[in-house]
Amino acid sequence: MSNTLKNGWSTPAAIALPKEGYFKKEDGRYGPVFPQTPANYGFTVIVKVKPGREDAIREYGKTIEDAVKGSPNVLAPLKLHYLRWVLFDVGSGLHFMYQGIFDTDFDKYMEDAIALFNSTGVTTVFVNLEGFPDDWRTNINAVVKFFREHQCPSFLEYGEYPYVSADEIKKALKLKDAFSAMLDQMQ
Protein backbone atom coordinates (compact mmCIF):
# COMPACT_ATOMS: atom_id res chain seq x y z
CA MET A 1 0.00 0.00 0.00
CA SER A 2 1.08 3.56 -0.59
CA ASN A 3 1.44 4.24 3.12
CA THR A 4 3.81 1.34 3.52
CA LEU A 5 6.03 2.72 0.82
CA LYS A 6 5.91 6.20 2.25
CA ASN A 7 6.67 5.44 5.87
CA GLY A 8 8.34 2.08 5.73
CA TRP A 9 6.84 -1.04 7.27
CA SER A 10 9.83 -1.43 9.56
CA THR A 11 9.11 1.71 11.58
CA PRO A 12 6.35 1.05 14.11
CA ALA A 13 3.70 3.76 14.14
CA ALA A 14 0.82 4.89 16.34
CA ILE A 15 -1.98 7.28 15.62
CA ALA A 16 -4.35 9.05 18.01
CA LEU A 17 -7.82 9.58 16.57
CA PRO A 18 -10.48 12.18 17.35
CA LYS A 19 -13.68 11.13 19.07
CA GLU A 20 -15.57 10.76 15.78
CA GLY A 21 -12.99 8.26 14.53
CA TYR A 22 -11.94 10.37 11.55
CA PHE A 23 -9.97 13.58 11.01
CA LYS A 24 -11.90 15.02 8.13
CA LYS A 25 -15.48 14.12 7.32
CA GLU A 26 -15.56 12.38 3.97
CA ASP A 27 -18.81 10.77 2.99
CA GLY A 28 -18.82 7.25 1.65
CA ARG A 29 -21.93 5.55 0.34
CA TYR A 30 -23.18 4.83 3.86
CA GLY A 31 -21.75 7.65 5.95
CA PRO A 32 -18.40 9.07 7.06
CA VAL A 33 -15.38 7.06 5.98
CA PHE A 34 -13.11 5.83 8.77
CA PRO A 35 -9.45 6.24 7.82
CA GLN A 36 -6.78 3.61 7.43
CA THR A 37 -4.41 3.60 10.42
CA PRO A 38 -1.10 1.83 11.11
CA ALA A 39 -3.38 -1.04 12.21
CA ASN A 40 -5.22 -0.88 8.86
CA TYR A 41 -8.98 -0.64 8.63
CA GLY A 42 -11.22 -2.09 11.24
CA PHE A 43 -14.19 -1.75 13.49
CA THR A 44 -15.25 -2.50 17.02
CA VAL A 45 -18.96 -3.11 17.33
CA ILE A 46 -20.34 -3.45 20.85
CA VAL A 47 -23.98 -4.39 21.40
CA LYS A 48 -26.06 -5.55 24.32
CA VAL A 49 -27.20 -9.18 24.16
CA LYS A 50 -30.87 -10.06 24.50
CA PRO A 51 -31.54 -11.84 27.81
CA GLY A 52 -30.89 -15.58 27.81
CA ARG A 53 -29.08 -15.67 24.47
CA GLU A 54 -25.50 -16.20 25.64
CA ASP A 55 -25.33 -19.90 24.75
CA ALA A 56 -26.89 -19.29 21.36
CA ILE A 57 -24.18 -16.75 20.58
CA ARG A 58 -21.37 -18.96 21.82
CA GLU A 59 -22.62 -21.72 19.52
CA TYR A 60 -21.86 -19.50 16.55
CA GLY A 61 -18.16 -19.69 17.33
CA LYS A 62 -18.37 -23.30 16.20
CA THR A 63 -20.45 -22.35 13.15
CA ILE A 64 -17.72 -20.03 11.87
CA GLU A 65 -15.00 -22.51 12.72
CA ASP A 66 -16.73 -25.16 10.64
CA ALA A 67 -17.47 -22.79 7.76
CA VAL A 68 -13.79 -21.81 7.48
CA LYS A 69 -12.65 -25.40 7.89
CA GLY A 70 -15.00 -26.52 5.12
CA SER A 71 -14.07 -23.70 2.81
CA PRO A 72 -10.91 -21.88 3.92
CA ASN A 73 -11.42 -19.00 1.47
CA VAL A 74 -15.00 -18.36 2.53
CA LEU A 75 -14.15 -14.97 4.05
CA ALA A 76 -11.56 -13.96 1.40
CA PRO A 77 -13.48 -10.99 -0.07
CA LEU A 78 -13.38 -9.28 3.34
CA LYS A 79 -9.55 -9.05 3.21
CA LEU A 80 -9.33 -9.81 6.90
CA HIS A 81 -6.36 -10.00 9.22
CA TYR A 82 -8.22 -10.95 12.38
CA LEU A 83 -11.67 -11.28 13.85
CA ARG A 84 -12.30 -11.30 17.58
CA TRP A 85 -15.64 -12.09 19.15
CA VAL A 86 -15.91 -11.40 22.87
CA LEU A 87 -18.78 -11.67 25.38
CA PHE A 88 -18.46 -9.64 28.56
CA ASP A 89 -20.48 -8.20 31.40
CA VAL A 90 -19.09 -5.34 33.45
CA GLY A 91 -22.26 -4.86 35.42
CA SER A 92 -24.56 -3.46 32.73
CA GLY A 93 -25.65 -6.77 31.29
CA LEU A 94 -24.05 -9.10 28.78
CA HIS A 95 -22.46 -7.39 25.78
CA PHE A 96 -21.10 -8.77 22.54
CA MET A 97 -17.97 -7.23 21.05
CA TYR A 98 -17.13 -7.86 17.42
CA GLN A 99 -13.74 -6.56 16.45
CA GLY A 100 -12.32 -6.93 12.97
CA ILE A 101 -9.08 -5.78 11.36
CA PHE A 102 -8.97 -5.82 7.60
CA ASP A 103 -7.51 -4.19 4.51
CA THR A 104 -10.52 -2.63 2.84
CA ASP A 105 -12.70 0.23 3.90
CA PHE A 106 -15.53 -1.84 5.34
CA ASP A 107 -18.21 0.52 4.07
CA LYS A 108 -17.08 0.00 0.52
CA TYR A 109 -17.72 -3.70 0.77
CA MET A 110 -20.63 -3.53 3.19
CA GLU A 111 -23.08 -5.27 0.87
CA ASP A 112 -20.52 -8.01 0.13
CA ALA A 113 -19.89 -8.45 3.83
CA ILE A 114 -23.58 -8.76 4.64
CA ALA A 115 -24.13 -11.20 1.76
CA LEU A 116 -21.25 -13.29 3.08
CA PHE A 117 -22.67 -13.20 6.59
CA ASN A 118 -25.99 -14.32 5.19
CA SER A 119 -24.51 -17.16 3.13
CA THR A 120 -22.41 -18.51 6.01
CA GLY A 121 -25.22 -18.22 8.51
CA VAL A 122 -23.29 -15.60 10.49
CA THR A 123 -26.03 -13.01 10.28
CA THR A 124 -28.37 -15.02 12.39
CA VAL A 125 -26.04 -14.57 15.38
CA PHE A 126 -26.89 -10.87 15.33
CA VAL A 127 -30.56 -11.67 15.82
CA ASN A 128 -29.58 -12.31 19.43
CA LEU A 129 -28.53 -8.70 19.84
CA GLU A 130 -30.74 -5.86 20.98
CA GLY A 131 -31.82 -3.52 18.23
CA PHE A 132 -30.88 -5.74 15.30
CA PRO A 133 -33.42 -4.94 12.57
CA ASP A 134 -36.18 -7.51 12.11
CA ASP A 135 -36.04 -7.09 8.33
CA TRP A 136 -32.29 -7.82 8.16
CA ARG A 137 -32.74 -10.30 5.32
CA THR A 138 -34.10 -7.70 2.95
CA ASN A 139 -33.09 -4.33 4.30
CA ILE A 140 -29.35 -3.94 3.90
CA ASN A 141 -29.51 -0.26 4.77
CA ALA A 142 -30.99 -1.07 8.17
CA VAL A 143 -28.21 -3.59 8.84
CA VAL A 144 -25.54 -1.08 7.83
CA LYS A 145 -27.17 1.50 10.08
CA PHE A 146 -27.15 -0.97 12.97
CA PHE A 147 -23.43 -1.66 12.60
CA ARG A 148 -22.59 2.00 12.23
CA GLU A 149 -24.65 2.98 15.28
CA HIS A 150 -22.85 0.43 17.44
CA GLN A 151 -19.36 1.05 16.10
CA CYS A 152 -17.02 2.45 18.76
CA PRO A 153 -14.13 4.14 16.94
CA SER A 154 -10.66 3.66 18.39
CA PHE A 155 -8.91 6.67 19.86
CA LEU A 156 -5.53 5.00 19.46
CA GLU A 157 -4.27 2.46 16.98
CA TYR A 158 -0.78 1.02 16.69
CA GLY A 159 0.98 -1.13 14.18
CA GLU A 160 4.28 -2.90 14.78
CA TYR A 161 4.52 -3.22 10.97
CA PRO A 162 2.23 -0.35 9.99
CA TYR A 163 -0.13 -0.39 7.02
CA VAL A 164 1.00 -3.81 5.83
CA SER A 165 -1.80 -5.80 4.27
CA ALA A 166 -2.58 -9.45 4.90
CA ASP A 167 -1.79 -10.16 1.23
CA GLU A 168 1.67 -8.61 1.61
CA ILE A 169 2.34 -10.67 4.73
CA LYS A 170 1.24 -13.82 2.94
CA LYS A 171 3.46 -12.98 -0.04
CA ALA A 172 6.44 -12.42 2.27
CA LEU A 173 5.87 -15.78 3.96
CA LYS A 174 5.53 -17.50 0.59
CA LEU A 175 8.82 -15.93 -0.48
CA LYS A 176 10.46 -17.15 2.70
CA ASP A 177 9.20 -20.67 2.00
CA ALA A 178 10.41 -20.46 -1.58
CA PHE A 179 13.87 -19.35 -0.48
CA SER A 180 14.04 -22.16 2.06
CA ALA A 181 13.12 -24.65 -0.65
CA MET A 182 15.72 -23.13 -2.94
CA LEU A 183 18.42 -23.34 -0.28
CA ASP A 184 17.48 -27.00 0.32
CA GLN A 185 18.12 -27.68 -3.34
CA MET A 186 21.55 -26.03 -3.11
CA GLN A 187 22.76 -28.48 -0.44
Added chain:
Amino acid sequence: MLELEDVQHYLLTRPHATIAQYNFISFKNAESGCKWVNDIAEIVGTVKTVMAASETDMRWVSLAFTFNGLRKLGVDETSLATFPEPFRQGMAARAQMLGDTGINHPDNWEDNITSEDLHAVIILFARDKEERERCIKKHDEYLKDNPGVETLSSLLIEAVPPYDYVHEHFGYRDRLTTPVIEGLGIEPTPGSHPSSKAGEFFLGYPDETGIIPLQPQPEILSKNGSFLAYRKMREHVGAFREFLKANGKTVEEQELVAAKLMGRWRKTGAPLVLCPDKDDRELGFDDKKNNSFDYEKMDPHGYACPIGSHIRRMNVRDSGVSRIMNRRLIIRRGGTYGPYLPEDADDDGANRGIAVFAGCADLSRQFEFLISVWANDPGFEELNEKDPFAGSINGAFEMTIPKRPIKKKVKGLNAFTTVTGGAYFFLPGIKALKYLASLK
Protein backbone atom coordinates in the same frame (compact mmCIF):
# COMPACT_ATOMS: atom_id res chain seq x y z
CA MET B 1 -42.78 -11.57 -15.51
CA LEU B 2 -41.64 -8.15 -16.62
CA GLU B 3 -44.49 -6.05 -18.00
CA LEU B 4 -42.96 -5.48 -21.41
CA GLU B 5 -45.83 -3.27 -22.53
CA ASP B 6 -45.15 -0.85 -19.68
CA VAL B 7 -41.32 -0.78 -19.56
CA GLN B 8 -39.53 1.79 -21.72
CA HIS B 9 -37.47 -0.02 -24.34
CA TYR B 10 -34.25 1.84 -23.58
CA LEU B 11 -32.46 -0.67 -21.37
CA LEU B 12 -33.64 -3.83 -23.06
CA THR B 13 -33.56 -3.39 -26.79
CA ARG B 14 -31.09 -2.05 -29.28
CA PRO B 15 -32.93 -0.43 -32.14
CA HIS B 16 -31.30 -0.39 -35.58
CA ALA B 17 -30.16 3.18 -35.05
CA THR B 18 -26.97 4.73 -36.32
CA ILE B 19 -27.32 8.03 -34.57
CA ALA B 20 -28.77 9.46 -31.38
CA GLN B 21 -29.24 12.71 -29.56
CA TYR B 22 -29.67 13.56 -25.90
CA ASN B 23 -31.64 16.72 -25.19
CA PHE B 24 -31.40 17.97 -21.61
CA ILE B 25 -34.64 19.70 -20.75
CA SER B 26 -35.89 22.29 -18.26
CA PHE B 27 -39.50 23.04 -17.32
CA LYS B 28 -40.40 26.59 -16.40
CA ASN B 29 -43.58 25.44 -14.72
CA ALA B 30 -45.55 22.30 -13.97
CA GLU B 31 -48.25 22.93 -16.60
CA SER B 32 -45.77 23.10 -19.47
CA GLY B 33 -43.78 20.17 -18.13
CA CYS B 34 -46.81 17.92 -17.74
CA LYS B 35 -48.10 18.85 -21.17
CA TRP B 36 -44.69 18.00 -22.68
CA VAL B 37 -44.59 14.64 -20.88
CA ASN B 38 -48.14 13.94 -22.05
CA ASP B 39 -47.34 14.77 -25.66
CA ILE B 40 -44.02 12.92 -25.80
CA ALA B 41 -45.26 9.86 -23.87
CA GLU B 42 -47.34 8.96 -26.94
CA ILE B 43 -44.21 8.19 -28.94
CA VAL B 44 -42.10 6.54 -26.23
CA GLY B 45 -41.30 2.99 -27.29
CA THR B 46 -41.98 0.08 -24.97
CA VAL B 47 -39.94 -3.11 -24.87
CA LYS B 48 -42.86 -4.89 -26.48
CA THR B 49 -43.28 -2.53 -29.42
CA VAL B 50 -39.56 -2.14 -30.10
CA MET B 51 -38.93 -5.90 -29.88
CA ALA B 52 -41.65 -6.38 -32.48
CA ALA B 53 -40.24 -3.50 -34.52
CA SER B 54 -40.26 -3.68 -38.24
CA GLU B 55 -37.51 -2.63 -40.59
CA THR B 56 -39.46 0.50 -41.41
CA ASP B 57 -39.20 1.98 -37.92
CA MET B 58 -37.17 5.15 -38.08
CA ARG B 59 -36.94 6.56 -34.57
CA TRP B 60 -37.14 5.59 -30.92
CA VAL B 61 -37.73 7.94 -27.98
CA SER B 62 -37.06 7.58 -24.24
CA LEU B 63 -37.78 9.97 -21.37
CA ALA B 64 -36.18 10.22 -17.95
CA PHE B 65 -36.33 12.75 -15.10
CA THR B 66 -34.07 14.19 -12.43
CA PHE B 67 -35.25 14.52 -8.85
CA ASN B 68 -35.77 18.24 -9.43
CA GLY B 69 -37.76 17.34 -12.52
CA LEU B 70 -40.16 15.12 -10.58
CA ARG B 71 -40.60 17.90 -8.04
CA LYS B 72 -41.18 20.49 -10.74
CA LEU B 73 -43.86 18.32 -12.34
CA GLY B 74 -45.69 18.30 -9.03
CA VAL B 75 -44.82 15.00 -7.36
CA ASP B 76 -45.61 15.73 -3.71
CA GLU B 77 -42.96 15.96 -1.00
CA THR B 78 -44.15 12.80 0.77
CA SER B 79 -43.58 10.78 -2.40
CA LEU B 80 -40.32 12.53 -3.18
CA ALA B 81 -38.99 11.57 0.25
CA THR B 82 -39.45 7.89 -0.61
CA PHE B 83 -36.92 8.10 -3.45
CA PRO B 84 -33.43 6.86 -2.55
CA GLU B 85 -30.87 9.33 -1.26
CA PRO B 86 -28.38 9.22 -4.18
CA PHE B 87 -31.17 10.15 -6.59
CA ARG B 88 -32.47 12.89 -4.30
CA GLN B 89 -29.01 14.40 -3.95
CA GLY B 90 -27.94 14.04 -7.56
CA MET B 91 -24.60 12.88 -8.90
CA ALA B 92 -22.72 16.17 -8.51
CA ALA B 93 -23.44 16.25 -4.75
CA ARG B 94 -21.77 12.85 -4.44
CA ALA B 95 -18.65 13.80 -6.40
CA GLN B 96 -16.19 13.35 -3.55
CA MET B 97 -17.31 9.79 -2.91
CA LEU B 98 -17.38 8.96 -6.62
CA GLY B 99 -13.83 10.27 -7.01
CA ASP B 100 -14.85 13.19 -9.23
CA THR B 101 -12.26 15.61 -7.91
CA GLY B 102 -9.68 17.97 -9.41
CA ILE B 103 -10.07 18.20 -13.15
CA ASN B 104 -13.02 15.77 -12.94
CA HIS B 105 -14.94 17.95 -10.48
CA PRO B 106 -18.56 18.87 -11.29
CA ASP B 107 -17.54 22.57 -11.39
CA ASN B 108 -15.89 21.72 -14.71
CA TRP B 109 -18.75 19.68 -16.16
CA GLU B 110 -20.28 20.60 -19.49
CA ASP B 111 -23.73 21.00 -21.07
CA ASN B 112 -25.29 22.75 -18.04
CA ILE B 113 -25.62 19.27 -16.62
CA THR B 114 -25.27 20.38 -12.98
CA SER B 115 -27.95 23.06 -13.35
CA GLU B 116 -30.68 23.01 -10.71
CA ASP B 117 -33.01 23.55 -13.66
CA LEU B 118 -32.12 20.27 -15.35
CA HIS B 119 -35.40 18.39 -15.17
CA ALA B 120 -35.42 15.73 -17.83
CA VAL B 121 -33.58 14.09 -20.67
CA ILE B 122 -35.14 12.99 -23.91
CA ILE B 123 -33.10 10.34 -25.66
CA LEU B 124 -33.71 10.02 -29.36
CA PHE B 125 -32.39 7.23 -31.55
CA ALA B 126 -32.78 7.57 -35.28
CA ARG B 127 -32.22 5.23 -38.17
CA ASP B 128 -30.16 7.87 -40.00
CA LYS B 129 -29.05 11.47 -39.97
CA GLU B 130 -32.03 12.70 -42.00
CA GLU B 131 -34.50 11.16 -39.58
CA ARG B 132 -32.64 12.61 -36.61
CA GLU B 133 -32.73 16.07 -38.13
CA ARG B 134 -36.41 15.72 -38.93
CA CYS B 135 -37.20 14.66 -35.36
CA ILE B 136 -35.09 17.35 -33.71
CA LYS B 137 -36.63 20.00 -35.95
CA LYS B 138 -40.07 18.73 -35.04
CA HIS B 139 -39.25 18.79 -31.33
CA ASP B 140 -37.83 22.32 -31.64
CA GLU B 141 -41.01 23.42 -33.41
CA TYR B 142 -43.08 21.77 -30.73
CA LEU B 143 -41.18 23.71 -28.06
CA LYS B 144 -42.15 26.96 -29.80
CA ASP B 145 -45.76 26.13 -29.01
CA ASN B 146 -44.86 25.15 -25.46
CA PRO B 147 -42.45 27.89 -24.36
CA GLY B 148 -42.51 26.66 -20.76
CA VAL B 149 -40.18 23.87 -21.82
CA GLU B 150 -36.68 24.60 -23.03
CA THR B 151 -33.61 22.70 -24.08
CA LEU B 152 -30.68 23.37 -21.75
CA SER B 153 -28.21 21.51 -23.96
CA SER B 154 -27.95 18.77 -26.55
CA LEU B 155 -25.41 16.11 -27.29
CA LEU B 156 -25.15 14.35 -30.62
CA ILE B 157 -24.18 10.68 -30.41
CA GLU B 158 -22.75 9.16 -33.52
CA ALA B 159 -20.61 6.13 -34.31
CA VAL B 160 -17.03 6.74 -35.42
CA PRO B 161 -15.24 4.92 -38.25
CA PRO B 162 -14.32 2.22 -39.00
CA TYR B 163 -17.96 1.09 -38.94
CA ASP B 164 -17.36 -2.66 -39.12
CA TYR B 165 -17.30 -3.02 -35.33
CA VAL B 166 -18.79 -1.04 -32.42
CA HIS B 167 -16.09 0.89 -30.59
CA GLU B 168 -15.24 4.17 -28.89
CA HIS B 169 -12.64 6.77 -29.88
CA PHE B 170 -9.65 4.80 -28.61
CA GLY B 171 -10.74 1.99 -30.89
CA TYR B 172 -11.79 -0.59 -28.28
CA ARG B 173 -14.56 -2.91 -29.37
CA ASP B 174 -17.55 -2.46 -27.08
CA ARG B 175 -20.78 -4.25 -26.05
CA LEU B 176 -19.15 -7.59 -25.36
CA THR B 177 -20.84 -8.16 -22.04
CA THR B 178 -24.32 -7.15 -21.02
CA PRO B 179 -26.55 -8.55 -18.31
CA VAL B 180 -29.35 -10.86 -19.39
CA ILE B 181 -32.69 -10.75 -17.61
CA GLU B 182 -34.59 -13.87 -16.67
CA GLY B 183 -37.69 -14.75 -18.61
CA LEU B 184 -36.99 -12.79 -21.77
CA GLY B 185 -35.98 -15.84 -23.76
CA ILE B 186 -32.30 -14.89 -24.03
CA GLU B 187 -29.63 -17.23 -22.70
CA PRO B 188 -26.42 -15.77 -21.26
CA THR B 189 -23.38 -16.65 -23.36
CA PRO B 190 -20.92 -19.16 -21.84
CA GLY B 191 -18.88 -17.58 -19.05
CA SER B 192 -21.26 -14.63 -18.66
CA HIS B 193 -23.25 -14.00 -15.50
CA PRO B 194 -26.31 -16.20 -15.04
CA SER B 195 -29.56 -14.42 -15.94
CA SER B 196 -30.46 -11.66 -13.50
CA LYS B 197 -33.75 -11.23 -11.71
CA ALA B 198 -35.72 -8.35 -13.21
CA GLY B 199 -35.63 -6.51 -9.87
CA GLU B 200 -31.92 -5.82 -10.30
CA PHE B 201 -32.84 -3.32 -13.01
CA PHE B 202 -36.57 -2.63 -12.81
CA LEU B 203 -38.50 -1.47 -9.77
CA GLY B 204 -41.38 -3.50 -8.45
CA TYR B 205 -39.91 -6.96 -9.08
CA PRO B 206 -37.99 -9.44 -6.91
CA ASP B 207 -34.23 -8.90 -7.10
CA GLU B 208 -31.45 -11.42 -6.45
CA THR B 209 -32.45 -11.65 -2.78
CA GLY B 210 -35.78 -13.09 -3.93
CA ILE B 211 -37.87 -10.26 -2.52
CA ILE B 212 -39.24 -7.01 -3.86
CA PRO B 213 -37.26 -4.24 -2.15
CA LEU B 214 -38.98 -1.15 -0.79
CA GLN B 215 -39.93 1.10 -3.67
CA PRO B 216 -40.60 4.80 -4.07
CA GLN B 217 -44.25 5.74 -3.72
CA PRO B 218 -46.80 5.82 -5.18
CA GLU B 219 -46.40 2.46 -6.84
CA ILE B 220 -47.83 3.69 -10.12
CA LEU B 221 -44.86 6.04 -10.38
CA SER B 222 -42.09 3.58 -9.52
CA LYS B 223 -43.33 0.28 -10.98
CA ASN B 224 -41.42 -0.71 -14.13
CA GLY B 225 -39.02 2.20 -13.71
CA SER B 226 -35.23 2.19 -13.46
CA PHE B 227 -32.58 4.59 -12.31
CA LEU B 228 -30.08 5.87 -14.84
CA ALA B 229 -26.62 7.18 -14.01
CA TYR B 230 -25.46 9.44 -16.80
CA ARG B 231 -21.74 9.79 -17.30
CA LYS B 232 -19.95 11.85 -19.93
CA MET B 233 -16.24 11.16 -20.31
CA ARG B 234 -13.95 13.05 -22.60
CA GLU B 235 -11.40 10.83 -24.30
CA HIS B 236 -7.94 12.28 -24.91
CA VAL B 237 -7.11 10.29 -27.99
CA GLY B 238 -3.79 12.06 -28.59
CA ALA B 239 -2.60 11.33 -25.05
CA PHE B 240 -3.71 7.73 -25.42
CA ARG B 241 -1.83 7.21 -28.69
CA GLU B 242 1.29 8.90 -27.29
CA PHE B 243 1.08 6.58 -24.32
CA LEU B 244 1.00 3.54 -26.59
CA LYS B 245 3.98 4.84 -28.56
CA ALA B 246 5.95 5.61 -25.40
CA ASN B 247 5.35 2.12 -24.05
CA GLY B 248 5.68 0.03 -27.21
CA LYS B 249 8.40 0.17 -29.84
CA THR B 250 6.56 -1.62 -32.63
CA VAL B 251 2.94 -1.53 -33.73
CA GLU B 252 2.56 -5.05 -32.31
CA GLU B 253 3.95 -3.99 -28.94
CA GLN B 254 1.69 -0.95 -28.87
CA GLU B 255 -1.32 -3.12 -29.62
CA LEU B 256 -0.34 -5.41 -26.76
CA VAL B 257 -0.06 -2.46 -24.35
CA ALA B 258 -3.52 -1.29 -25.47
CA ALA B 259 -4.84 -4.79 -24.84
CA LYS B 260 -3.21 -4.93 -21.39
CA LEU B 261 -5.02 -1.73 -20.35
CA MET B 262 -8.39 -3.17 -21.33
CA GLY B 263 -7.93 -6.91 -20.83
CA ARG B 264 -9.16 -7.52 -24.37
CA TRP B 265 -7.60 -6.94 -27.79
CA ARG B 266 -8.67 -3.59 -29.13
CA LYS B 267 -10.19 -4.40 -32.50
CA THR B 268 -11.76 -7.77 -31.82
CA GLY B 269 -12.43 -7.86 -28.09
CA ALA B 270 -10.72 -11.25 -27.85
CA PRO B 271 -9.92 -11.75 -24.14
CA LEU B 272 -6.27 -11.79 -23.08
CA VAL B 273 -6.93 -14.69 -20.73
CA LEU B 274 -7.67 -16.86 -23.77
CA CYS B 275 -5.18 -15.34 -26.23
CA PRO B 276 -2.48 -13.52 -24.26
CA ASP B 277 0.13 -13.03 -26.97
CA LYS B 278 -1.67 -12.48 -30.21
CA ASP B 279 -5.08 -11.18 -31.24
CA ASP B 280 -7.56 -13.80 -32.41
CA ARG B 281 -10.32 -12.32 -34.53
CA GLU B 282 -12.37 -15.49 -34.74
CA LEU B 283 -12.35 -15.88 -30.97
CA GLY B 284 -13.22 -12.22 -30.41
CA PHE B 285 -16.31 -12.39 -32.58
CA ASP B 286 -17.46 -15.77 -31.28
CA ASP B 287 -20.00 -14.98 -28.55
CA LYS B 288 -19.85 -18.57 -27.34
CA LYS B 289 -16.18 -18.10 -26.48
CA ASN B 290 -15.38 -14.45 -25.89
CA ASN B 291 -16.67 -14.49 -22.29
CA SER B 292 -15.82 -18.07 -21.53
CA PHE B 293 -13.03 -17.52 -19.03
CA ASP B 294 -12.28 -16.77 -15.39
CA TYR B 295 -9.28 -15.30 -13.57
CA GLU B 296 -9.01 -17.32 -10.40
CA LYS B 297 -8.11 -20.58 -12.13
CA MET B 298 -6.94 -19.47 -15.55
CA ASP B 299 -4.84 -16.39 -14.78
CA PRO B 300 -4.46 -15.91 -11.01
CA HIS B 301 -1.37 -13.66 -11.21
CA GLY B 302 -2.54 -11.57 -14.13
CA TYR B 303 0.25 -12.56 -16.52
CA ALA B 304 -2.28 -12.63 -19.33
CA CYS B 305 -4.87 -10.09 -18.17
CA PRO B 306 -3.44 -7.56 -15.69
CA ILE B 307 -5.30 -7.34 -12.39
CA GLY B 308 -5.61 -3.58 -12.94
CA SER B 309 -7.03 -3.84 -16.47
CA HIS B 310 -10.44 -2.33 -17.09
CA ILE B 311 -12.42 -5.53 -17.57
CA ARG B 312 -10.77 -7.24 -14.59
CA ARG B 313 -11.61 -4.32 -12.30
CA MET B 314 -15.15 -3.71 -13.48
CA ASN B 315 -16.27 -7.33 -13.82
CA VAL B 316 -14.16 -9.20 -11.31
CA ARG B 317 -15.37 -12.75 -12.13
CA ASP B 318 -13.46 -13.92 -9.07
CA SER B 319 -15.20 -15.07 -5.91
CA GLY B 320 -12.14 -14.08 -3.88
CA VAL B 321 -12.89 -10.45 -4.73
CA SER B 322 -16.67 -10.48 -4.55
CA ARG B 323 -19.37 -13.01 -3.81
CA ILE B 324 -22.13 -10.81 -5.10
CA MET B 325 -21.13 -9.91 -8.64
CA ASN B 326 -24.76 -10.55 -9.55
CA ARG B 327 -25.67 -7.51 -7.41
CA ARG B 328 -23.14 -5.17 -9.00
CA LEU B 329 -24.38 -5.29 -12.58
CA ILE B 330 -25.49 -2.34 -14.67
CA ILE B 331 -26.99 -2.17 -18.14
CA ARG B 332 -24.91 0.26 -20.18
CA ARG B 333 -26.38 2.32 -22.98
CA GLY B 334 -24.78 5.12 -24.91
CA GLY B 335 -22.20 5.89 -27.51
CA THR B 336 -19.55 8.25 -28.77
CA TYR B 337 -19.80 11.98 -29.30
CA GLY B 338 -17.42 14.30 -31.10
CA PRO B 339 -15.46 13.98 -34.32
CA TYR B 340 -13.39 10.97 -35.31
CA LEU B 341 -9.63 11.46 -35.06
CA PRO B 342 -8.01 9.55 -37.94
CA GLU B 343 -5.26 7.10 -36.99
CA ASP B 344 -2.41 9.16 -38.42
CA ALA B 345 -3.69 12.61 -37.39
CA ASP B 346 -2.32 14.74 -34.57
CA ASP B 347 -4.73 15.52 -31.76
CA ASP B 348 -6.79 18.49 -32.86
CA GLY B 349 -7.96 19.29 -29.33
CA ALA B 350 -11.59 18.61 -30.25
CA ASN B 351 -14.02 17.49 -27.58
CA ARG B 352 -14.73 13.79 -28.12
CA GLY B 353 -15.59 10.93 -25.85
CA ILE B 354 -18.38 8.72 -24.62
CA ALA B 355 -21.73 9.60 -23.05
CA VAL B 356 -23.26 6.65 -21.31
CA PHE B 357 -26.32 5.83 -19.22
CA ALA B 358 -25.97 3.03 -16.67
CA GLY B 359 -29.33 1.47 -15.82
CA CYS B 360 -29.95 -0.18 -12.46
CA ALA B 361 -32.44 -0.49 -9.59
CA ASP B 362 -30.09 0.76 -6.87
CA LEU B 363 -27.69 3.59 -7.75
CA SER B 364 -25.64 3.12 -4.61
CA ARG B 365 -25.22 -0.65 -4.63
CA GLN B 366 -24.67 -0.90 -8.38
CA PHE B 367 -23.38 2.22 -10.16
CA GLU B 368 -21.76 4.05 -7.24
CA PHE B 369 -20.03 0.92 -6.01
CA LEU B 370 -18.51 0.26 -9.44
CA ILE B 371 -17.19 3.81 -9.76
CA SER B 372 -16.13 4.52 -6.18
CA VAL B 373 -14.61 1.14 -5.42
CA TRP B 374 -13.67 -0.93 -8.44
CA ALA B 375 -12.81 2.03 -10.72
CA ASN B 376 -11.38 4.46 -8.18
CA ASP B 377 -10.20 2.68 -5.05
CA PRO B 378 -6.39 2.69 -5.18
CA GLY B 379 -6.49 -0.12 -2.62
CA PHE B 380 -8.15 -2.44 -5.16
CA GLU B 381 -6.18 -5.70 -4.99
CA GLU B 382 -3.16 -3.84 -3.56
CA LEU B 383 -2.47 -2.06 -6.82
CA ASN B 384 -2.33 1.54 -5.62
CA GLU B 385 -3.82 2.50 -8.98
CA LYS B 386 -7.13 3.43 -10.54
CA ASP B 387 -8.95 2.03 -13.54
CA PRO B 388 -7.16 3.24 -16.71
CA PHE B 389 -10.44 4.32 -18.33
CA ALA B 390 -13.25 4.56 -15.76
CA GLY B 391 -11.04 5.88 -12.96
CA SER B 392 -10.92 9.60 -12.18
CA ILE B 393 -7.25 10.30 -12.66
CA ASN B 394 -5.71 13.71 -12.09
CA GLY B 395 -2.40 14.10 -13.89
CA ALA B 396 0.01 11.25 -14.51
CA PHE B 397 -1.22 7.75 -15.09
CA GLU B 398 0.43 4.48 -14.16
CA MET B 399 -0.47 0.83 -14.42
CA THR B 400 1.21 -2.40 -13.35
CA ILE B 401 1.51 -5.20 -15.89
CA PRO B 402 2.44 -8.50 -14.24
CA LYS B 403 5.32 -9.99 -16.17
CA ARG B 404 8.09 -12.52 -15.56
CA PRO B 405 10.64 -12.14 -14.08
CA ILE B 406 9.39 -8.84 -12.66
CA LYS B 407 6.32 -6.70 -13.20
CA LYS B 408 6.40 -3.84 -15.65
CA LYS B 409 4.98 -0.39 -15.00
CA VAL B 410 3.51 1.51 -17.89
CA LYS B 411 3.35 5.24 -17.43
CA GLY B 412 1.63 8.13 -19.11
CA LEU B 413 1.99 11.85 -18.60
CA ASN B 414 -1.74 12.43 -18.58
CA ALA B 415 -4.93 10.54 -17.96
CA PHE B 416 -6.75 9.33 -21.08
CA THR B 417 -10.15 10.33 -19.82
CA THR B 418 -11.78 13.17 -17.91
CA VAL B 419 -15.25 13.07 -16.41
CA THR B 420 -17.07 16.02 -17.98
CA GLY B 421 -20.65 15.37 -17.01
CA GLY B 422 -22.99 13.31 -14.92
CA ALA B 423 -26.48 13.19 -13.47
CA TYR B 424 -28.98 10.77 -11.99
CA PHE B 425 -32.28 10.20 -13.74
CA PHE B 426 -35.38 8.12 -13.17
CA LEU B 427 -36.68 6.30 -16.24
CA PRO B 428 -40.37 5.66 -15.52
CA GLY B 429 -42.69 3.07 -16.99
CA ILE B 430 -45.40 4.15 -19.45
CA LYS B 431 -48.21 4.25 -16.86
CA ALA B 432 -45.90 6.33 -14.68
CA LEU B 433 -45.34 8.78 -17.54
CA LYS B 434 -49.10 9.16 -17.86
CA TYR B 435 -49.36 9.61 -14.10
CA LEU B 436 -46.71 12.35 -14.23
CA ALA B 437 -48.50 14.00 -17.16
CA SER B 438 -51.72 14.05 -15.14
CA LEU B 439 -50.27 15.88 -12.14
CA LYS B 440 -51.38 19.25 -13.54
